[in-house]
Amino acid sequence: MSLYDWLLFLHVAAAFALVAGLASFGVLVLGGGGAAMRRALAPPAIALWNAGGVLVLVLGLGLAIDVDAYQPWDGWILGAIVLWLVAFGAGDPLTRDLRDPSAGLAPERARLLFAVAAVATLLLLVDMVFKPGA
Amino acid sequence: MTLAAIRPGSWNLPLFFHIGGAMLLVAALVVVAAAMGAAVRRGDGALELTRVAFRALLLGVLPAYVVMRAGAEGIVSKEGVDDASWVGVGYGTADGGLLLVIIAAVLAWRATRRGDDAPGGAGRAVVVLAGLLLLAYAVAIWAMTTKPG
Secondary structure: OOHHHHHHHHHHHHHHHHHHHHHHHHHHHHHOOOHHHHHHHHHHHHHHHHHHHHHHHHHHHHHHHHEOOOOOOOHHHHHHHHHHHHHHHHHHHHHHHHHOHHHOOOHHHHHHHHHHHHHHHHHHHHHHHHOOOO | OEOOOOOOHHHHHHHHHHHHHHHHHHHHHHHHHHHHHHHHHOOOOHHHHHHHHHHHHHHHHHHHHHHHHHHHHHHHHHHOOOOOHHHHHHHHHHHHHHHHHHHHHHHHHHHHOOOOOOOHHHHHHHHHHHHHHHHHHHHHHHHHHHOOO
């Protein structure tokens, strides 16, 4: 396998992990689960969201540098970085609340933050597939 | 440096549904594995966790499978790569995986009928099936991205 193959495989696998973390957040935030649900889903949600998020960004930048047709400063790549920042800006308070429930994030605010993270992640996928301007 | 192939724009929509469906499919399977795994390990909240796993299979995995599979048909017909070995890996994991998903859904439903008890053997089987499916889909992701052969 070439470096490009490895970067693309791990980049896509990281994106799958990111979405798995987001879906677990969704079950916790929208499902209104109790303590047992929180204990079961919070650790994988936080791990997948954080590891997937960091790896998808780092490996994506690696791809942008490795591939001749793309540059890290291309509009669709800069857009992706902004969407990544929005998603993680919204996801950070959610992960902190899951780690320490005494932080007391209001359910309405948690739902809003989850919605922002979900929409930003969906737009990231749209941007990655359609590559506007590439 | 790698020279990337830019695909035709008409491929993007089916590819979007294929990848998006696959991501939701794997995400729902992770919820199934985590919830049922916790239900099997612990007594408290077992019924709630078992129900979450069953709903994730029924309302998450199965609809996502349909979206992923429909997108796959769309992109394969546009690319004209029906005979490629990496497409065979995708079809194999998708079609074989559907059978395992249906078996897991039936087992999860049976586990919910046990009431407040831990989900028992049916729950353990669901965890094993979800783990096997996640491994198979990891292989499929590798095949779809690296396109061996």
